[in-house]
Amino acid sequence: MIAETMLDGYRVLDLTEGGYLLGGQILGDLGADVIKIETPGGSPSRDRGPFYKDIPHREKSLFWFAYNRNKRGVTLNLETGDGRRLFEKLVETADIVMESFPPGHMDKLGLGYARLVSIKPDIIVTSITPYGQEGPKSLYKESELTTWASAMIHSITGDPDRAPAWNSYPSAGLMGGIQGVIGSLYALFHREITGEGQKVDVPVQQYLLQFTTGAHWFWECMKMNFPRMGRYMTAGFLKVASIRPCKDGFVHWALAGGAAAGFSDSTARLVKWMDEEGMAPDWLKKIDWVGFGGDVVQMTQEELDRIQEPFDAFLMTKTTTEFSEETARRGIMGCPVSNSRDICSDHHLEAREFWEPVRHPELGETLSYCGPFAKFSEAPMKIFRRAPLIGEHNREIYEGELGVSREEMLLFKQAGVI
Amino acid sequence: MNGSIFSGLKILDFGAAATVPLALAWIADYGAEVIKVETHLRPDISRAGGPFYEARMGEIDHAGWQEWLNPSKYSITLNLGKPAGKEIVRRLITQWQPDILAESFRPGVMKRFGLDYGEVKNLKPDIIYWSSCLEGQYGPHCQRLGYGPVSTNLSGVSYLSGWPDRPPCGAPMAYGDFASTGTGIIALISALIRRRKTGRGVHIDQSQYEVNVHVLAGVMMEYMINGRIMKRNGNGHPSAAPHGVYPCSGEDRWVAIAVLSEADWNGFCRVLGQPDWTRSEKFNTLAGRKAHEDELDRLVGLWTVSKTAEEIEALMQESGVAANVVETGKDIYEDRQLAHYGHFRRIDHPIMGTINSEWPPFKFSKTTDTHKRAPLLGEHNHFVLSDILEMSEDEISDLYAEGVITTDADLPGAS
Known part of the structure; x- marks a missing residue:
C-alpha cells in the first residue's frame, strides 16, 4: 500500500513554545500525528500577537494559528502527579517528544530521558534550546533577541552608523523549530534501521550561525570581522x-x-x-x-x-x-x-496554488494559510486541520485513546490537571 | 562506511552555492557518501567567491567556504556540456545506484542535460530527487535567476530588517538560503523513511521563496486578516522594554539585552544599582517604558557604554536577565559555548595546513558524526571513475584528453 503522507503513523508529543512550534507543525504537514500539550488555560504562546481582528484573546492569536495547524491539542499540568501519569501514558504511544524547556527542567519534573526510556524504550527525545543542553552558557536566560546576538547574524545586520538590528520577528525560534525536526528525523531514521531511540540535543545558536552566509569564515580565513x-x-x-x-x-x-x-x-x-x-x-x-x-x-x-x-x-x-x-x-x-502585501498578492504564488483555505468554524470564516514548504510528486504535505482550541482534543485523546473514565476527567479538570 | 546514521546511503550532489550543498554536507557528516558534481568551467560560488585564506582572492584552492559547505564529500569535475559527461552521470546512476539526487539549477537545465526527474526515474525508479531553486519548478516567475540575496529580498525578510525611520537595510547576504537547507533535509529524510516502507521515490519541488514565506506565516496572516503590513522595528519587541542592543566600551562593541517580564525588570534594575530613574513614574511600568522607550534606551546606553559587552552579559545573566554579546566573527571563534560543542575543530588540509572545519548543529546521544575535511576541486575524479565506475586507465585518460573531466586548465582566465 502506498502511504498517503510521508510520516503516516508516527506520533509526536509537542511540548515546545514560541517559534519552536513551527517544528511540530512541519511534522504535522508531513502527516505525523502531532499532539500539542499545553498548560491548563492554554499555552503562553497564545498570548503572542498579532491577533485575529486585533482581538487580544487566547483563541485568536494569529501567531498560534500560524504555527500550530495539523496538531491536535490537549491541556495537561506536568507539575502534578496525575498530569505526569497521563503524560507517561501518552509517551507509551509516541515516537518523538519535542521539548524546549530550560535544560534540566524535564528531569526536575521526573520526566527526564532516563524515565521516558523506562516507559518507551525506543523513544526519541529532542530538546531545542538557544545554546544546547550542556556547556557554560546552557543555563543562560533565553530570549529571541539574545539568541540572535549569539549567532553573529545580529552584528552584520543593519546600517553601519547605528546599532546592529534584528529582523523584527521571532525568527531564531522558528529556525530552531526546523532544526529540531531535522534532529528528530535523523534519530527516527536511525531507529527505523537499528530499533534504537536516543536523545537529541539541538543548539539553535549553531544553526542560526549559518544564516550569516558563512560571514564568520572571513575571520577564520582573513582575520576580518565582517562588517554591517x-x-x-x-x-x-x-x-x-x-x-x-x-x-x-x-x-x-x-x-x-x-x-x-x-x-x-x-x-x-x-x-x-x-x-x-x-x-x-x-x-x-x-x-x-x-x-x-x-x-x-x-x-x-x-x-x-x-x-x-x-x-x-x-x-x-x-x-x-x-x-x-x-x-x-x-x-x-x-x-x-517585498512586503507582506506584495507577497500576498503575488500572481506567481497564486499560479502555484501556494495559499490554502482553512476553515475556522468558531470564527465563521475561512482563512488563507501559507502552503507547505515544498511540493512533492507523491505523498504531498497538506493542511489537515486548523490549530487546536484550548483542550479541544482532551476527550478524544484522554477518554477515547487512553481510556480515562468520565469520573477521572471530572476530577482532573477540577484539580487543574487538565 | 561505518555505523553512523546514514551509512550506506549514496547521494549525487548537483547543488550550487549554499542551500543544497550544506544540506547534503550535514547528511554526509553522519555517514552518507556524497559525490559533488562540479566543473572548472563555472566554478561554484563557494570556490570562486567568499573569503580566501591569506586573502588570495579568487584562488580556487584557497577558497574559505569549503569546510563550511562541503565537508565529508567527494568532488568530481565533469563537463556536462559533452555527451560523455552526461554518460558518466548516467553510469553513476545505474552502477553506483544513488538513493538521492539533488540539484539547484534553474528549472529546465537538468532536462537539457537529460537528467530531469523523469529521465533519472527511468534509470533508478525509487530515486529521491530534490530540486531546489528560487521560485520552484513551474509558475510565471520560475525562470528568475537567484542566489540567496534574491530570496531574502523577495520573501519579505529584508523589509523586516532595519529601522522604521529608514528604508529597509536588508538581512545580510544569502540569509534566505538556510531555511531551505533545513527544510530540504527534512523533505529528504521523510522521503527516505517512506521509501523504506513503500519502495517509492519522489520528486521534491522546493521554492526557496515559498520556504521563507512559510516561515513568516504570522506576518502574512497579519496582512491577510488585519490588513496590516508588518514593518521593521530596529530591535523592538511588541511587549517588552528595555529590549535592544546597547553600545559598550571598545570599538563597535554591543550587547543585546531583553527584559521580558516584571521579574526581569527587577533583576535588570538590581544590576544597574537601582538608579532613581528606574523608580520614576515614567519607567516603573511596562506601559510607561514602552511609551518612553527612546529615552529608556538612551539611559540604558549611558550605563552600558562604560562597560565591556562581556561584563554586561555576565552581570545580567547572574541577575536572571537575558543578555548576550552581539558576537562578531572573532567572538564566534572564541565563543566558549561553541568550543564546548566542538563546533569548530582543527583539521589538516593538504594546501592550507591546519585550519578550522565546521561541524553540524546537533548532538546525538547514541550516534556520532563521520565528519571529514572538504575535497579539493576534482580531488576524487580518479576514485570515482576507477573505483566506483571501474573504468580502465585508458578510458580515464581519454576522458581527460577530451575535456570531459575538467581540470585547472579549464578555469576561466587560465592560459
Whole structure:
C-alpha cells in the first residue's frame, strides 16, 4: 500500500513554545500525528500577537494559528502527579517528544530521558534550546533577541552608523523549530534501521550561525570581522548596493560578474534590457562580465561606483512591478524588496496554488494559510486541520485513546490537571 | 562506511552555492557518501567567491567556504556540456545506484542535460530527487535567476530588517538560503523513511521563496486578516522594554539585552544599582517604558557604554536577565559555548595546513558524526571513475584528453 503522507503513523508529543512550534507543525504537514500539550488555560504562546481582528484573546492569536495547524491539542499540568501519569501514558504511544524547556527542567519534573526510556524504550527525545543542553552558557536566560546576538547574524545586520538590528520577528525560534525536526528525523531514521531511540540535543545558536552566509569564515580565513553594510554587500574588497531605489519603491539588484554560474549572464541580460530602451552607454556594453569578477579586485570604489551609475538611472524608470516581471522573464538576478502585501498578492504564488483555505468554524470564516514548504510528486504535505482550541482534543485523546473514565476527567479538570 | 546514521546511503550532489550543498554536507557528516558534481568551467560560488585564506582572492584552492559547505564529500569535475559527461552521470546512476539526487539549477537545465526527474526515474525508479531553486519548478516567475540575496529580498525578510525611520537595510547576504537547507533535509529524510516502507521515490519541488514565506506565516496572516503590513522595528519587541542592543566600551562593541517580564525588570534594575530613574513614574511600568522607550534606551546606553559587552552579559545573566554579546566573527571563534560543542575543530588540509572545519548543529546521544575535511576541486575524479565506475586507465585518460573531466586548465582566465 502506498502511504498517503510521508510520516503516516508516527506520533509526536509537542511540548515546545514560541517559534519552536513551527517544528511540530512541519511534522504535522508531513502527516505525523502531532499532539500539542499545553498548560491548563492554554499555552503562553497564545498570548503572542498579532491577533485575529486585533482581538487580544487566547483563541485568536494569529501567531498560534500560524504555527500550530495539523496538531491536535490537549491541556495537561506536568507539575502534578496525575498530569505526569497521563503524560507517561501518552509517551507509551509516541515516537518523538519535542521539548524546549530550560535544560534540566524535564528531569526536575521526573520526566527526564532516563524515565521516558523506562516507559518507551525506543523513544526519541529532542530538546531545542538557544545554546544546547550542556556547556557554560546552557543555563543562560533565553530570549529571541539574545539568541540572535549569539549567532553573529545580529552584528552584520543593519546600517553601519547605528546599532546592529534584528529582523523584527521571532525568527531564531522558528529556525530552531526546523532544526529540531531535522534532529528528530535523523534519530527516527536511525531507529527505523537499528530499533534504537536516543536523545537529541539541538543548539539553535549553531544553526542560526549559518544564516550569516558563512560571514564568520572571513575571520577564520582573513582575520576580518565582517562588517554591517546596511543596503550594501561586498564585491571583492569593495561594496555594491544590494537594495536600490526605483520609480516607486525599492528593488534588490547587485552588480556582479565572474565565472560562477549566473552572475555574468544576469548582468549581461540587464544591460541588454537597458540597451533596448536606449539606456546602455557604449562603454557599458563593452564590459566582459565574466572577466569583471576578477577585475573588481583591482578597482577603486570610485571606479566601481561609476560603472553602476547607468544601472541606477535605469532602475529609476521602472516600478517594482515592472522590474519584478522583467527580471523573472529575462532571467535576471533581481526582485522587488517585498512586503507582506506584495507577497500576498503575488500572481506567481497564486499560479502555484501556494495559499490554502482553512476553515475556522468558531470564527465563521475561512482563512488563507501559507502552503507547505515544498511540493512533492507523491505523498504531498497538506493542511489537515486548523490549530487546536484550548483542550479541544482532551476527550478524544484522554477518554477515547487512553481510556480515562468520565469520573477521572471530572476530577482532573477540577484539580487543574487538565 | 561505518555505523553512523546514514551509512550506506549514496547521494549525487548537483547543488550550487549554499542551500543544497550544506544540506547534503550535514547528511554526509553522519555517514552518507556524497559525490559533488562540479566543473572548472563555472566554478561554484563557494570556490570562486567568499573569503580566501591569506586573502588570495579568487584562488580556487584557497577558497574559505569549503569546510563550511562541503565537508565529508567527494568532488568530481565533469563537463556536462559533452555527451560523455552526461554518460558518466548516467553510469553513476545505474552502477553506483544513488538513493538521492539533488540539484539547484534553474528549472529546465537538468532536462537539457537529460537528467530531469523523469529521465533519472527511468534509470533508478525509487530515486529521491530534490530540486531546489528560487521560485520552484513551474509558475510565471520560475525562470528568475537567484542566489540567496534574491530570496531574502523577495520573501519579505529584508523589509523586516532595519529601522522604521529608514528604508529597509536588508538581512545580510544569502540569509534566505538556510531555511531551505533545513527544510530540504527534512523533505529528504521523510522521503527516505517512506521509501523504506513503500519502495517509492519522489520528486521534491522546493521554492526557496515559498520556504521563507512559510516561515513568516504570522506576518502574512497579519496582512491577510488585519490588513496590516508588518514593518521593521530596529530591535523592538511588541511587549517588552528595555529590549535592544546597547553600545559598550571598545570599538563597535554591543550587547543585546531583553527584559521580558516584571521579574526581569527587577533583576535588570538590581544590576544597574537601582538608579532613581528606574523608580520614576515614567519607567516603573511596562506601559510607561514602552511609551518612553527612546529615552529608556538612551539611559540604558549611558550605563552600558562604560562597560565591556562581556561584563554586561555576565552581570545580567547572574541577575536572571537575558543578555548576550552581539558576537562578531572573532567572538564566534572564541565563543566558549561553541568550543564546548566542538563546533569548530582543527583539521589538516593538504594546501592550507591546519585550519578550522565546521561541524553540524546537533548532538546525538547514541550516534556520532563521520565528519571529514572538504575535497579539493576534482580531488576524487580518479576514485570515482576507477573505483566506483571501474573504468580502465585508458578510458580515464581519454576522458581527460577530451575535456570531459575538467581540470585547472579549464578555469576561466587560465592560459
